[in-house]
Amino acid sequence: MNPAAPAFQRIFKNPFAFAGFSSTEPHLESYMRLDMPGALAAAGFGPALTAENTPRHKTVVAVKP
Numbered sequence: 001m002n003p004a005a006p007a008f009q010r011i012f013k014n015p016f017a018f019a020g021f022s023s024t025e026p027h028l029e030s031y032m033r034l035d036m037p038g039a040l041a042a043a044g045f046g047p048a049l050t051a052e053n054t055p056r057h058k059t060v061v062a063v064k065p
Contacts, residue, residue, distance in 0.1 A: 037062075040062040
């Protein structure tokens with residue numbers, strides 16, 4: 001999921017849609033706050049590459065030396 005995607009931003013700005021969506025995604029808010037590249041770097045991975053793969057999703061790839 002890509003929290004920065006316009007499709008998800010519309011959901012997040014609508015309290016009713018957000019309540020419905022987050023009821024099936026219990027860790028949604030912590031995921032939205034997660035700095036994935038920072039977490040990967042802290043775990044010893046090299047620079048993370050992030051690419052959008054659908055209008056609502058992204059892929060994050062990093063290699064651990």
